[in-house]
Amino acid sequence: MRNNREKWQFYSHPSKPALTASEARYWKESMRKLLKVGIEFEFNLPDQKGSCKGDNIQCPCVRIDTGCWKECTNTPSCQEEKCYDTCTAQKKKCTPDKCKKCNKHKFSCIGSTCVDFISACFTCNNFDKNCDTCNKKYNPDKDPKYIRQNLNTELQPSKTYGRVSPSGVVGITTDGSLLGDKGVEIITVGRRVDFWEFYTMSKRILDKVEKYGAYLNERTGSHMHVLTSYYEGDGANELEKPMPQIVLANFHQLCRRYQNALTWMTIALGDPRHMTRWEKFRVGILDISPVTKGMRHVIEEVSRQAGGNKYGFINYNRTRFNGEDIDRFHIEFRQADSTMCPTYYAALACLHYAIVVKAVEISRYGLLKVGDEAWLKKAKAMKKVILNGCGDYNDSSRMSDTSHLLDFTQYFIEESLDLVNQLKSILLKIGPAYDILIKLSERPAALRLMDGKSWKEIEQDLAVEMKSTDQLEVKLSEIIDLKLIDDCNDCDEWIVEVQRCLSEDEEIRDTVGREEIELFVNTKMREGEMIWSDSTGCMMSI
Structure with a gap:
């Protein structure tokens, strides 16, 4: 004690x-x-830092590291046209005006420093950007403003404390201490317990x-x-x-x-x-x-x-x-x-x-x-x-x-x-x-x-699963509220009739017997939640 x-x-x-x-x-x-x-619920939100919509022409190809961008689209035409500046077989006696008649010309591209250089990227059919994994791409699913907008659409806040919306939410706002563009604070209407x-x-x-x-x-x-x-x-x-x-x-x-x-x-x-x-x-x-x-x-x-x-x-x-x-x-x-x-x-x-x-x-x-x-x-x-x-x-x-x-x-x-x-x-x-x-x-x-x-x-x-006593309360509440069993001589007779009624219920008949019903009723009476009514011959909730 x-x-x-x-x-x-x-x-x-x-x-x-x-x-x-x-x-x-x-x-x-x-x-x-x-x-x-x-x-009041508080949450941090993902922080959207990218702004690119996938249309930035300056984005490099995923293959840029292979060096293929150094290839020039003008190379075929340059190879056909003999040019003094691109020949590797030059001799001291060579001059630009002799190139057309020379049969020893050997072409060598001077690369991206050439004034006529045009990267093959502009005509390549395999040009591909890594938009899906790029951290600079805008992702609406990570945009706090977009998320708050969707939450407003889905939760439909009442925006007044005079009415409880189906979601129970009265307002959705931000809080300066939260991450992700001030996060999201979801406020519910005060409701009875x-x-x-x-x-x-x-x-x-x-x-x-x-x-x-x-x-x-x-x-x-x-x-x-x-x-x-x-x-x-x-x-x-x-x-x-x-x-x-x-x-x-x-x-x-x-x-x-x-x-x-x-x-x-x-x-x-x-x-x-x-x-x-x-x-x-x-x-x-x-x-x-x-x-x-x-x-x-x-x-x-x-x-x-x-x-x-x-x-x-x-x-x-x-x-x-x-x-x-x-x-x-x-x-x-x-x-x-x-x-x-x-x-x-x-x-x-x-x-x-x-x-x-x-x-x-x-x-x-x-x-x-x-x-x-x-x-x-x-x-x-x-x-x-x-x-x-x-x-x-x-x-x-x-x-x-x-x-x-x-x-x-x-x-x-x-x-x-x-x-x-x-x-x-x-x-x-x-x-x-x-x-x-x-x-x-x-x-x-x-x-x-x-x-x-x-x-x-x-x-x-x-989490607490519904126990047999919870199921019993649900079933007894129905019996009492609807007065499904009344006009009994005393509480004992009422309990017997309740047991007979519940024995026909497949959900509860195997777990609830007379002892469980008596214990439940006695507890509720002791706690002042249930009384016996002589005039109606049944239990009543109070």
């Missing part, structure tokens, strides 16, 4: 009063309904960019926005009333406590000396506490510490206040490296959502204490091991020095597993994200790359 009371201690803070039970219930339900997650929706959207985007040769390195990161509403100034606000400051403060405390875990789970560079990007675009927040200051001042300090801009580990710049409470909730997680794995993005979207919901849950008990001085000292030491580097843009490698990271893997694994398990009850309700995050906690993408695995193989490792 393990007692976690020491880890979960709270301040009773006069400026940030704890939520009442009814307030906690209201805000938890509101967040589940209102929170949306938008993803559903693992499979995020997975499908991410896979569609990744398949498109991979087709055009997009690639990742230390310049590419992934940012996720968690928000309740986009618009400002038009009177629209999805929050019915200001969110108590305690929720945002506890969100900040959770991000401080698990900053190292969030970094560890999202490292994705395959060099043991540099397993993740530098800190400059995601400056840590361990030192910034909301205990002695309001969240307005916390946000100002996060921005100031990041150079006066949005480059904090968490970007709060789009959050708006009403007094000391929050009028518009919009935060950005900036810690994650980019990958080519849709499962990775879908799981992270669920993780970030769950952290916000957890902040609401714990706000009933006060302001979270992240830890004592000893904890903070160790956290800061571990942070230096995994996240560092804020040098000059041009003189720095843009990578963190992680040469000692592998010496402390156990610490980072334990911190990450602690975070994921604290969020388990929230994650289990939104798809298979929990299982995937456990895998990322135990072995993040960077370590898998160092194992020699490709992105395709890493995706296969992370």
Whole structure:
């Protein structure tokens, strides 16, 4: 048995009063309904340096090195016409006017220095240029502008946050830090949390960019926005009333406590000396506490510490206040490296959502204490091991020095597993994200790359296949939603009838029996997701 009371201690803070039970219930339900997650994907693009369209008359023939170009098209006519200058049998007594009557004339071409020299290249039928392999030839498939144009055509961005396009993309733009004419940044509309929706959207985007040769390195990161509403100034606000400051403060405390875990789970560079990007675009927040200051001042300090801009580990710049409470909730997680794995993005979207919901849950008990001085000292030491580097843009490698990271893997694994398990009850309700995050906690993408695995193989490792319990949930949802079985005397009779119904289903009859159905129903009832209705004689989802 393990007692976690020491880890979960709270301040009773006069400026940030704890939520009442009814307030906690209201805000938890509101967040589940209102929170949306938008993803920003960053990719480097091939760099098109050639401009030739294959029509340059100055391009040499592929056979130029053989010397055939030295042959002259006038040689046959020159051989027939006796010429003093091209004769090798000249004697001292020879003069140009005697050439026509001379029968000892021997022709010798003087080569390219002759005023009448015309290279045989101009009449050669075998003249051939190496356009296919020439680095000066224009290749539209490597032209970043052409690639971005095609991505716009294929993904059809909505260009408005008021509508979700079929691809989920709202805009396609560039970023000055990316390679290949500023690369490409693909921005999706924030959408309500559903693992499979995020997975499908991410896979569609990744398949498109991979087709055009997009690639990742230390310049590419992934940012996720968690928000309740986009618009400002038009009177629209999805929050019915200001969110108590305690929720945002506890969100900040959770991000401080698990900053190292969030970094560890999202490292994705395959060099043991540099397993993740530098800190400059995601400056840590361990030192910034909301205990002695309001969240307005916390946000100002996060921005100031990041150079006066949005480059904090968490970007709060789009959050708006009403007094000391929050009028518009919009935060950005900036810690994650980019990958080519849709499962990775879908799981992270669920993780970030769950952290916000957890902040609401714990706000009933006060302001979270992240830890004592000893904890903070160790956290800061571990942070230096995994996240560092804020040098000059041009003189720095843009990578963190992680040469000692592998010496402390156990610490980072334990911190990450602690975070994921604290969020388990929230994650289990939104798809298979929990299982995937456990895998990322135990072995993040960077370590898998160092194992020699490709992105395709890493995706296969992370992906979660639909289990029999998932299939059972699908089948039971149909039975419950459509009331295919009702008017039963009690829950036991209903389960017997459900088993009889499922035994006729070829997809599931060999893997699901009465025990599995009972376990599933009891779990859902215990978690408050299902109840028995005496009036209808069947189970009901809630």
